[in-house]
Amino acid sequence: MLELSRQENKQAIIVAQSKQDSMTQWATRLRAHLRDNGAFYLMITPGVLLVLIFAYMPMPGIIIAFKDYKFIEGIFGSEWVGFNNFIYLFKTGIIWPVITNTVVMNLLFIATGTLGSLTIAILMNEIHHRFRARIYQSAILFPNFISWVLVSYFVFIFLSSGDGVINQVLGLFGIKPVGWYNEPQYWRTILVIVNMWKHVGFGSLIYLSAILGISPELFEVASIDGASKWQQIRHIMLPMLVPQIVFMVLINLGRILSADFGLFFFVPRNSGPIEASRVTRVFDTFVYASLRQASNLGQAGAAGLLQSICGFFLVLFSNAIVKKVQPERRLF
Amino acid sequence: MMMKISNPIVYQARRVLKAVVVDGILLAVAIICILPLFYTISASFSSEDAIGEYGYTLWPREFSTMAYEFMLAQPERIVRAYGVTIFVTVVGTMLGLLITSMMAYALSRPTFKIRQWVALYLYFPTLFGAGMIPFYLFVSQNLGLKNNIWVMILPSLVSSFSVLLVRTYFSELPQELIEAAKIDGASEWRILFQLVLPLSTPILATVGLMMALSYWNSYYLALLFVDDNKLYPLQLLLYNIQAGARLFAERPEAQQFNIQVPVLTARMAAALIAIGPIAFVYLFFQKYLIRGITTGASKG
Numbered sequence: 127m128l129e130l131s132r133q134e135n136k137q138a139i140i141v142a143q144s145k146q147d148s149m150t151q152w153a154t155r156l157r158a159h160l161r162d163n164g165a166f167y168l169m170i171t172p173g174v175l176l177v178l179i180f181a182y183m184p185m186p187g188i189i190i191a192f193k194d195y196k197f198i199e200g201i202f203g204s205e206w207v208g209f210n211n212f213i214y215l216f217k218t219g220i221i222w223p224v225i226t227n228t229v230v231m232n233l234l235f236i237a238t239g240t241l242g243s244l245t246i247a248i249l250m251n252e253i254h255h256r257f258r259a260r261i262y263q264s265a266i267l268f269p270n271f272i273s274w275v276l277v278s279y280f281v282f283i284f285l286s287s288g289d290g291v292i293n294q295v296l297g298l299f300g301i302k303p304v305g306w307y308n309e310p311q312y313w314r315t316i317l318v319i320v321n322m323w324k325h326v327g328f329g330s331l332i333y334l335s336a337i338l339g340i341s342p343e344l345f346e347v348a349s350i351d352g353a354s355k356w357q358q359i360r361h362i363m364l365p366m367l368v369p370q371i372v373f374m375v376l377i378n379l380g381r382i383l384s385a386d387f388g389l390f391f392f393v394p395r396n397s398g399p400i401e402a403s404r405v406t407r408v409f410d411t412f413v414y415a416s417l418r419q420a421s422n423l424g425q426a427g428a429a430g431l432l433q434s435i436c437g438f439f440l441v442l443f444s445n446a447i448v449k450k451v452q453p454e455r456r457l458f
Numbered sequence: 459m460m461m462k463i464s465n466p467i468v469y470q471a472r473r474v475l476k477a478v479v480v481d482g483i484l485l486a487v488a489i490i491c492i493l494p495l496f497y498t499i500s501a502s503f504s505s506e507d508a509i510g511e512y513g514y515t516l517w518p519r520e521f522s523t524m525a526y527e528f529m530l531a532q533p534e535r536i537v538r539a540y541g542v543t544i545f546v547t548v549v550g551t552m553l554g555l556l557i558t559s560m561m562a563y564a565l566s567r568p569t570f571k572i573r574q575w576v577a578l579y580l581y582f583p584t585l586f587g588a589g590m591i592p593f594y595l596f597v598s599q600n601l602g603l604k605n606n607i608w609v610m611i612l613p614s615l616v617s618s619f620s621v622l623l624v625r626t627y628f629s630e631l632p633q634e635l636i637e638a639a640k641i642d643g644a645s646e647w648r649i650l651f652q653l654v655l656p657l658s659t660p661i662l663a664t665v666g667l668m669m670a671l672s673y674w675n676s677y678y679l680a681l682l683f684v685d686d687n688k689l690y691p692l693q694l695l696l697y698n699i700q701a702g703a704r705l706f707a708e709r710p711e712a713q714q715f716n717i718q719v720p721v722l723t724a725r726m727a728a729a730l731i732a733i734g735p736i737a738f739v740y741l742f743f744q745k746y747l748i749r750g751i752t753t754g755a756s757k758g
């Protein structure tokens with residue numbers, strides 16, 4: 127009996143000792159780790175904290191989508207309502223134009239943006255005069271650096287009903303002036319043009335650098351074989367550009383649910399008729415409008431959560447495709 | 459091919475025609491891209507009546523500096539907004555560059571064991587965000603940052619895009635240099651500030667310019683969190699005067715002497731003043747901006 131307990135005691139001591147050993151080992155290891163990495167931890171601290179505060183800490187607030195939000199009670203105090211906010215959005219149908227607009231407008235932007243950027247890049251590649259190339263490029267890229275607020279000023283100069291440039295030009299042909307800001311049916315086209323105007327320089331720059339990456343020997347050989355410029359573009363350049371095009375389109379498809387807030391918010395200048403027609407109502411403007419009216423924040427939060435979750439899976443999905451077709455370019 | 463050689467005139471003609479078409483299209487696109495700027499300049503130097511009568515023209519029908527005179531006489535709002543924007547841009551860019559390069563350096567060092575996890579932590583919010591409403595409620599209620607100038611700076615200080623861009627550049631630097639400095643006993647801080655950063659001026663210029671332009675043009679945070687017009691940055695002031703707010707106070711003597719307060723032309727003058735610094739940066743530092751776009755795109 128005594129023998130047994132002694133043995134037990136011994137074992138216990140051994141266990142405790144090895145525990146202590148592993149503790150001190152662990153502590154020395156930690157110390158060594160901190161000696162080697164301490165500076166790195168300090169270096170990342172400000173950035174990690176900022177991301178924590180402004181990106182992660184608001185995240186629990188997404189439960190507002192499942193609450194009947196009352197300002198006084200706050201997000202966490204408000205009453206749970208399950209999926210009622212989502213059911214409301216779909217039953218009343220107010221979410222449908224938001225979804226279709228966001229998706230349709232983004233599809234139009236992707237199609238026109240890709241075509242426009244490719245065309246400009248191919249044309250730019252034909253300019254061998256350096257000065258002219260620089261001038262064209264500077265001018266075409268300029269809109270990319272102008273804020274949406276200022277873009278709305280620019281658009282107003284062209285579309286204003288009495289003094290606008292477009293109506294002046296129409297007047298030259300004897301066409302009656304159009305009240306652009308009162309005619310919602312034109313706005314899909316207008317937004318597509320404005321979006322292209324702002325982004326085509328950016329896109330063309332990316333495609334141009336892809337073109338410059340194609341081995342010039344390919345074109346030389348083709349030209350010796352008698353291929354015309356057009357044939358070279360059609361049969362060499364475009365096929366070589368396909369990976370870049372596929373990549374850009376996939377990345378943009380992954381973001382198809384996030385709308386460019388500035389474009390949809392500033393450019394139509396809060397016009398009543400356009401707003402009423404809902405052509406410019408996309409996820410981001412819809413949620414912002416609810417926030418400003420401080421009404422139905424639960425439903426707006428539900429719309430936002432829908433956008434975030436579907437957007438998340440779309441990005442994962444498009445990344446999975448990129449991974450399959452061009453593993454070296456995947457995002458993660 | 460045979461045709462072209464046997465018929466040099468046709469060949470030459472086709473070449474010239476091609477050049478004319480290519481240059482013609484690009485010239486047209488280039489003009490369309492900067493045309494609005496010229497209309498804005500013209501409108502700001504036009505008399506208010508001329509715009510009412512003839513509309514916006516490429517050359518002012520009636521030259522007038524009224525818009526600018528009013529702005530000089532009552533500069534308060536513009537100057538204030540300018541000050542806010544300059545503060546936000548300068549502080550945001552400096553802090554942003556500092557924080558971004560510290561983070562990028564740590565993430566570029568292979569000895570930093572958890573760097574993959576930190577990169578994931580940084581990147582995840584670009585995949586899944588809280589959304590506007592939770593963000594708004596958290597920042598305005600929990601943090602109480604409404605109408606605080608820092609609310610226009612802090613949330614966009616760190617972007618995973620810039621950190622990863624700078625990190626890639628750092629990790630492409632010759633690592634032997636860093637190892638040598640370590641053997642000589644330099645601390646990581648010293649290596650970062652006295653070795654790595656001086657070697658990385660091109661990427662720092664690129665990222666810094668991109669940050670500065672995006673702070674200058676930013677409106678989103680101000681739109682959400684600032685309603686005190688003393689704290690309006692330029693973009694928000696421009697949005698509000700576009701939406702009908704007055705740039706100048708109503709002065710009784712102006713009505714008395716029948717002086718028309720410029721509205722349309724003053725808006726355009728204000729817009730130009732906001733574009734000014736961007737145009738300047740754009741003209742002189744374009745190559746850094748172009749590098750930012752092309753390297754950013756190829757890295758995904």
